[in-house]
Ligand SMILES: O=C(O)CCC(=O)C(=O)O
């Protein structure tokens with residue numbers, strides 16, 4: 001049976017009992033030719049019957065040009081809002097180009113995330129927290145005490161709104177992540193205005209009802225070091241995210257796959273483009289009109305992959321339920337029960353991460 005608790009690191013950090021062996025440390029062992037049993041799926045986790053494909057020219061991944069949403073030309077804005085709505089309905093996902101987060105800031109942020117993961121293990125383990133609302137939480141796998149098989153991934157999650165937090169090291173992380181958080185928060189809120197309109201609601205509907213003035217923004221960075229047996233390991237299993245939107249960037253190494261019409265579609269990385277994922281709370285508030293996208297991260301034995309998710313989410317105290325304006329007792333009754341955001345996060349944290357298992361718990 002696979003052990004559910006990762007092997008201890010030899011050196012424990014001060015005052016911590018939760019130390020673990022990171023995948024980074026493991027992957028750097030000079031004699032590693034196979035993965036430890038605790039990371040190994042006994043059957044190939046990339047099921048033989050599943051279809052993995054590159055995007056089809058006849059059904060391409062939707063691309064939204066942000067500059068056309070921000071334009072003063074009403075026709076162009078209206079068309080972009082329709083395109084966003086279509087992408088949220090048909091894919092739960094789109095690529096965003098021509099936005100206002102500069103390429104140099106994105107590159108600096110990627111460098112800082114790598115610098116964080118390159119700190120000494122004891123320095124990172126200072127942040128080996130347990131609770132979903134720990135302001136900074138460094139960990140491995142998804143929920144190492146719950147996961148039956150460990151995932152080939154280390155992560156750090158940092159809450160940056162409503163209060164900004166940053167690890168002290170590496171130097172420069174605070175300044176870069178503060179600016180990056182500010183820009184992406186603004187971008188997320190602007191996108192949610194367009195999304196409100198695409199649902200036929202007033203511009204500020206989501207902002208207001210999700211209490212975004214005190215909304216939760218979290219930076220979630222993932223590191224996927226080279227894996228000697230990628231066919232038996234998984235970086236992140238199929239899942240959908242909590243929150244409204246996830247603005248994802250990656251370091252130029254592919255590995256993200258989204259589930260679309262029963263196929264896993266490889267999403268390659270293009271420069272200075274955000275991958276925008278519809279998340280569970282947008283599915284709930286839209287009463288299922290927009291579907292949160294199921295996605296996963298596969299690993300390889302090539303270069304280290306890094307991804308950085310920026311979660312744009314309701315305040316922790318907000319009870320998220322279908323928007324009453326969209327409901328109709330006869331033709332569109334509420335399909336989800338309301339739940340506080342923080343309770344939803346706890347539910348996700350205390351369960352195995354798999355598909356839409358958490359969302360299904362609030363479905364009527
Ligand atoms: O690494 C990726 O591309 C996906 C990351 C992800 O799904 C997440 O952080 O929720």
Ligand SMILES: [Fe+2]
Pocket residue numbers: 239240241295
């Ligand atoms: Fe995700």
